[in-house]
Amino acid sequence: xxxxxxxxxxxxxxxxxxxxxxxxxxxxxxxxxxxxxxxxxxxxxxxxxxxxxxxxxxxxxxxxxxxxxxxxxxxxxxxxxxxxxxxxxxxxxxxxxxxxxxxxxxxxxxxxxxxxxxxxxxxxxxxxxxxxxxxxxxxxxxxxxxxxxxxxxxxxxxxxxxxxxxxxxxxxxxxxxxxxxxxxxxxxxxxxxxxxxxxxxxxxxxxxxxxxxxxxxxxxxxxxxxxxxxxxxxxxxxxxxxxxxxxxxxxxxxxxxxxxxxxxxxxxxxxxxxxxxxxxxxxxxxxxxxxxxxxxxxxxxxxxxxxxxxxxxxxxxxxxxxxxxxxxxxxxxxxxxxxxxxxxxxxxxxxxxxxxxxx
Ligand code: COA
Numbered sequence: 001x002x003x004x005x006x007x008x009x010x011x012x013x014x015x016x017x018x019x020x021x022x023x024x025x026x027x028x029x030x031x032x033x034x035x036x037x038x039x040x041x042x043x044x045x046x047x048x049x050x051x052x053x054x055x056x057x058x059x060x061x062x063x064x065x066x067x068x069x070x071x072x073x074x075x076x077x078x079x080x081x082x083x084x085x086x087x088x089x090x091x092x093x094x095x096x097x098x099x100x101x102x103x104x105x106x107x108x109x110x111x112x113x114x115x116x117x118x119x120x121x122x123x124x125x126x127x128x129x130x131x132x133x134x135x136x137x138x139x140x141x142x143x144x145x146x147x148x149x150x151x152x153x154x155x156x157x158x159x160x161x162x163x164x165x166x167x168x169x170x171x172x173x174x175x176x177x178x179x180x181x182x183x184x185x186x187x188x189x190x191x192x193x194x195x196x197x198x199x200x201x202x203x204x205x206x207x208x209x210x211x212x213x214x215x216x217x218x219x220x221x222x223x224x225x226x227x228x229x230x231x232x233x234x235x236x237x238x239x240x241x242x243x244x245x246x247x248x249x250x251x252x253x254x255x256x257x258x259x260x261x262x263x264x265x266x267x268x269x270x271x272x273x274x275x276x277x278x279x280x281x282x283x284x285x286x287x288x289x290x291x292x293x294x295x296x297x298x299x300x301x302x303x304x305x306x307x308x309x310x311x312x313x314x315x316x317x318x319x320x321x322x323x324x325x326x327x328x329x330x331x332x333x334x335x336x337x338x339x340x341x342x343x344x345x346x347x348x349x350x351x352x353x354x355x356x357x358x359x
Contacts, residue, residue: 277340
């Protein structure tokens with residue numbers, strides 16, 4: 001385990017030490033990558049979420065005297081932790097087919113009903129031994145009772161190695177809670193097909209896919225894993241970016257995503273993406289996920305998630321290329337472009353500040 005993130009001191013006596021750490025390695029295969037061998041951002045997001053789901057579900061079931069070695073000394077309500085939020089994450093380096101992805105996850109904070117998990121992904125070139133950190137992600141999970149999916153379970157507390165670490169965790173918890181209240185869901189918006197769109201307009205690259213939610217997409221409750229949803233979202237965003245610039249494209253970052261609504265097995269999900277902003281060398285794509293519970297027609301179609309992905313266009317040597325500017329055709333598109341520009345400038349300033357902090 002690479003101790004790159006905040007360390008949680010030895011786990012309280014009632015928790016077995018397997019509960020708060022998780023490490024997994026897997027070789028990257030052609031299925032995980034695009035045609036030139038870059039591993040998809042969605043594949044990495046799915047691995048990150050799998051690690052987070054395992055560690056938080058394990059932690060939340062390790063309570064009332066139970067441990068991983070002696071799992072059920074007392075009767076307890078078993079639960080599954082569902083992904084509620086992913087903080088903004090940057091893709092720091094590319095990962096390629098044949099490299100080994102090492103995913104390490106650690107529980108770093110617990111509130112009454114949520115678990116913060118920090119995950120680090122390393123890409124190892126097993127021919128040269130070179131290792132690079134490709135992602136650092138922070139995810140929040142909320143545990144649901146297996147007997148009643150509407151019941152949220154209380155999370156067992158972790159023990160912190162210092163008061164400062166607990167306070168830092170509390171600050172992150174308060175900050176995300178505040179941000180969630182401020183972020184508006186874009187519920188009503190839909191992406192309509194455009195007939196014969198002009199090149200480089202929003203309509204030219206907008207794309208969607210439809211997916212029937214099957215058992216392998218779901219948790220023990222029969223609801224979609226957050227990682228599966230993020231992978232579909234990345235797929236659509238990647239198609240939008242590639243249609244716009246017709247080059248090899250890679251995911252550079254994903255803004256914070258809140259998972260407000262569950263998606264049940266049997267639903268048909270429509271994932272739609274449209275370009276909102278282009279800078280000189282980056283493209284921002286907004287993605288909507290709508291769920292249609294076909295057999296529960298009374299529930300109707302609903303918006304489950306929205307997110308912004310940023311993509312970069314690469315030349316044959318993997319160097320960033322300029323992207324064609326987005327042609328804006330109406331006031332709505334101009335407004336979205338200006339909002340995208342604000343996010344772009346804010347994120348750029350944050351990255352710069354982070355760089356300076358590390359020097
Ligand atoms: N990010 C982080 N934590 C969140 C959250 C979010 N987006 N939304 C809720 N929470 C936390 C709250 O902070 C609270 O914990 P606390 O009491 O320790 O502060 C806990 O969840 C319950 O909050 P509450 O307001 O009672 O619940 P809710 O009605 O807002 O429901 C979810 C929250 C997460 C249960 C609900 O939005 C949901 O079911 N989302 C879908 C989860 C899912 O299926 N994920 C995979 C999607 S593909």
